[in-house]
Amino acid sequence: MLQFILRRIAISAVVLLLGSALMFFATINAGDPLADLRESRNENREQLMAARIRNMNLDMPWYQRYLTWLAGASKCLVLSCDLGSSRDGANINTLLVNSAGASLRLVSLSVVLAIIIGITLGVLSAIRQYSGFDYAITFLAFIFYSLPVFWAAVLLKVYGAVRFNNWIADPALSLTTMAVIALVFAILVASVLGGDLKRQVLTFLVTAGVVFGAVYYFDQIGWWRRPALGLPLIIIGGALALAFFLTMTVGLSQKKVTTAGVITLGLGIIAYFVTDPILENPTWLVVLGLLAVAVLVGAAVGWFFGGFERRTAMAVSIGTAVAFGFLIFMDNLLRAWSGFLKLKPRPISTIGSGVPGFQGTFWEEIFNWGVQLILPTMVLTLVSIAGYSRYTRASMLETINQDYIRTARSKGLSDRVVYTKHALRNALIPITTIVAFDFAALLGGAVITETIFGWKGLGAMFREGLDTIDPGPVMAYYLVAGGAAVLMNMLADLAYAFLDPRIRR
Template identity: 70%
Template sequence: MLQFILRRIGISALVMLVASALLYFLTINSGDPLEELWESNADNRQQLIDARIANMNLDMPWWQRYLTWLGGAGRCLLLDCDRGLTRDGANVNTMLVDAAGASLRLVTIATFLAIIIGVTLGILSAIRQYSGFDYAVTFTAFLFYSLPVFWAAVLLKEYGAIRFNRWMGDPTMSLVTIIVIAMVLGIILAAVLGGGLRRQVITFLATALVIGGVVGYFDAVNWWHRPALGLPLVIVGGLAALAFMLVMTVGLANRRILYAGLVVVGLGVVSYFATQPLLDDPANWFVVLGLALLAAAVGAAVGWFMGGYERRVGMTVGAGTAVGMAFLIFMDHLLSAWSGFLARTPGRQIATIGERRLDPGRVELAFYENIYNWGIQLILPTIVLTVISIAAYSRYTRASMLETINQDYIRTARSKGLSDRVVYTKHALRNALIPITTIVAFDFAGLLGGAVITETIFGWRGLGAMFAAGLNNVDPNPVMAYFLVAGGAAVIMNMVADIAYAFLDPRIRR
């Protein structure tokens, strides 16, 4: 395995070397970096020309300029990078740190959401092949896959930002809107749960009534301006997290694991009151992450002591339920701070340009308000990048899952009397995920390339903006800095995919 990894690293380094030389040559020959200065009437025009020639090494032949850049980039192996200067004399290292932080934050969240949603939809589509749910997911996947990025981004700016900001001025819902929302969610849940016609009708009616009642109550109490979960919704969410963990592991039949999970939910109710002083402002991420780790440890300990002969499963269920409860408690505090953020941003909560709403250097923000300031601007570009990837993940997962569940060993598992839950989660899913690892690796690197268009539309000052500015200015150093990040991400993610192959299928290790 080590020899294989070293060989892949060597081949990847050679590919990046050749690609960097080609990209550098194409960039510097795409135009004249001094074009606007030749046409300038400024008194210090010659000084500006001389300064740009010095910053961009225009007095050198192209291959010498490339070798100069390559020498500085090669020093990154010694943790002493020198990526040169822009044509205006700005340090590319500083630009790259800021731009990479913004882009990687955006792409990482989009990839994470796309994997969870896309893989889940693909698994459910395969299990319910040729059902109404399968046809709906297939149609939606092809629709998302065919959407032009720029068109979807413009629509989201109109409906997700401009019209949402107008609605927040007087956030009320008509009876027709509430009924439509309840019916749509009822249809979705009935399709996901499946079953016979009678069961689907009961699921639809129950879901529609509950959702309609909740949305109507929220509208009556002006929840949209002063949101909060409260203890009842935290308990309901904790029970939902427990049910999900049980379904994915041992089911509802194992009473010891079920009781352990209920104990964890009870401890979560106690922690809802005990952690109030710690999570109120002024809070910080160290406190939040520390409490989350503590919750996972306590949940795992409860599962260990109460799990009986399935202690490892008990630890998994307990830790997962505890983390779910901790997340809901954190969200309760975060939602409670929404009214304060509204007061600071009257009439325009979601900005259509930029990666933050307020400047923390000029406005003093509380912890939760700062989360809104940075996080709310992630919503629209994240949705654009996510829906593009969901289509691929769902289709590949469906195809892989269908191929796996038709294998002989799956039929053998069913003939032994194993339940569908065990067959799908413990036998089929792991092998079905092997081809998906390749998609994840390429998609992460591909999103960095696709983010160029998204960042341009939303005014996101990330790698895409730096890359576009470098091309427009015939400035190779910012372009090559983007190439290092995108190319390095492609190499690293492909290496992770190879290692994941060996983890998922031990035969690949040999």
Template identity: 65%
Template sequence: MLQFILRRIGVSIFILWLASVLMYVLTINSGDPLQDLRQTNSSNREQLIAARVENMNLDEPWYTRYAIWLGGASKCLILQCDLGTNRTGQSVNELVADAAASSLRLVTLATVLAIVFGVTVGILAAIRQYSGFDYVVTFLAFLFFSLPVFWAAVLLKQYGAIDFNNWIADPGVSLVTTLLLALLFGMVFSVIAGGDTRRRVLTFAITAVVLFAVVTYFDAVGWWRRPALGLGLIVLLSLAALAVLLMLTVGLRNRRVIYCGLATIGVGIVSFFATRSLMEDPSWTLILVLAAVAAVVGAVIGVAFGGYERSTAIVISVGTALSFGFLVFLDQLLRNWGLYLEGNSRPISTIGSGSPLFSGNFYEGIWNWATQLILPTIVLTLISLAQYSRYTRSSMLETTQQDYMRTARSKGLSDRVVNTKHALRNALIPITTIVAFDFASLIGGAVITERVFGWSGMGALFQEGLNTVDPAPVMAFFLVTGAAAILMNMLADIAYASLDPRIRR
């Protein structure tokens, strides 16, 4: 494996170097970097031209200028990057630090969300092939995949930001809207649940009634501006998380593992009151420490009461503990939504990637960060989610037709074990390759998204460099995004080799 990884690293570096030469040559030949100064009537025009020539080394041949850039960029291998200066003499390192942070957090979050939801939906669609759920997922996948990035971004700005900000100022849901929402979600959940007509009608009725009651209650108590979960809902959602973990592992019949999960929730209830003061205004360090403590406590419960299913009990207990801790964190975050609204009458931003003058507590800072990120993330996630869901569905269907799958079923294994332990791992092999290509395409889509939402990210840096025929910002964009894409491809190859050892040869 080590030889395989080293070989992939060498090939990746060689490809990155060849691409950098091509990018540099194309950029410097795209126009005249002195055109604006040649046309100016300023009295110090010659001095300005001389200063720009010096900043950009225009008195040197192109290969010398490229060698200067490559020498500085190669120092990134020892974490001492020197990307030079732009045409005004400003350090490109400083420009990249802020721009890369904005762009990569956007692309990374969109990729993670697309993978989680896309793969999950694709698996469910494959398991329930040709069902109503499968047809709905197929339709939505083709719809989202066909959406132009700029058009979807503009629609989200209108309905997800402007209209939402108008609504949240004095929120309220009319009776007709509540009824329509209840009917819509009832139809969606009945399609997802599947089954015979009786089961679908029952699912539709229960979902519609519950949603109608919940929305009516939220509207009556003003939950939209002062939301919270409360201990009761935290426990209920933790039980749901426990049920999901059990269905993905040992099922709902192993009482010893179930008792470990329930004991973990019981400890979580006690810790809810014990850590309340700590959670009022914590730090990320404290959050990580508490998460580690929760995982340790869950592992101890699994070891102490898991018996012969100790390893599975540890997984279930740790997963339940982390789920309970996340819900406690989410409860505190929701409780601070009202405080954030008091200082931000229009919370969802349509322009910019941050608020430099923002002041608030820990949770308000998270809301400020999230409201800046939510719309462009949704745009990029929807487009990638469609691709992941279709590829996962196709891969799962192909895997389930293999001989070893029929053998697993003939041995009497349950559908849960067959799908999660036999089909899923092999179905994920082609998905790992798609992740790398999708990450690179998301970076390209983020350039357009940043333009629509006014983000000062790598896209703006790239566009400014192209408009001014300044290779330094363009090459900085290439280095960050190209290295990220190469890294993702290399990680995909390594994951591919881990899933299928034959690839290593």
């Protein structure tokens, strides 16, 4: 394995080197970087031209300029990058750090959401092959996959920002809107749960009634401007999380595992009251510390009450504790929404990644940069979900038709065990390749998204470098995007070995 990794690193280094030379040569020959100054009538035009020539090393031949850049970029191997300066004299290292922070925040979140949602939909579509749910997901996947990014982004800016800001000033929902929301949720839940016609109709009616009643209640109490989860909803959410983890592991057959999960829920209720003063205005260090405590408490409960299934009980208890803690976190965050609206009456901006110089509490600061993530993340996520769902469905269908799956079923294993422990793990092997390429591709594809939403990220830096014929920002972008592609492909190779032990040999 070590020899394989070293060989891949060497090949990747050669590819990056050749690609960087081609990118540099293409950029510097795209136009004249002094064109605007040549047409200028400023008295200090000559001084400005001399400064730009010095900043961009235009007095050197192209290969010497490239070798100068390569020498500085090679220092990144010892964490001492020297990427030079832009045509205006700005330090490229500083520009790269600021731009990469914004882009990685956007791309990482969209990739994680796309993976979780896309793979989940793909697995459900494969299990429910040729059902109404399968046809609906297939139809939506093709629509999302064919959406032009710029068109979807503009639509989201209009409806998700401009019209939402107008609505949130005096929020109210009509009965027709409530009915449409209830019908959409009812159709989704009924199609996911499946069953015979009678069961689907019953699920549809119950879900529609519950959702309509909840939305009507929220509208009457003005929840849209003063939201909160409250302890009852947190308990319900924690119970659903426990049910999910039990379903994915041992079901209800192991009483000790179930007992450990229920005890974790009880401790979560106590933690709700204990952490209330702590979370009034915490820091990220405090939040991470509470997360670590939740993991340790869940592990301890699973260990002491799990019996012979300690390992499984620990996993279920930790998952339940983290989910309960996340719901407590979201409850505190939602309660800060009204305060954030006072500071920023139109919460979602159409341009930028946050309000510069914003001053607020810990929770209001999260809203400041968090709400700006919603629209561009939705654009990138919707496009990626389509690919993940289709590839996962195809891979899952191929896997569940294998002989070893039929053997597992003939041995009497439940569908949950067959799908989660046998089929899904093998079906994820080809998906790891898509994840690796998608992450690198999103860094490149974010150029359009960042331009539309006014994010000062890698895309903006790359576009500005191209517009001004400045190879410094362009090569910095290439260094991040190319390095991400190499790194993600390397991680994909390691994931292959983890998912399929035969690959290790």
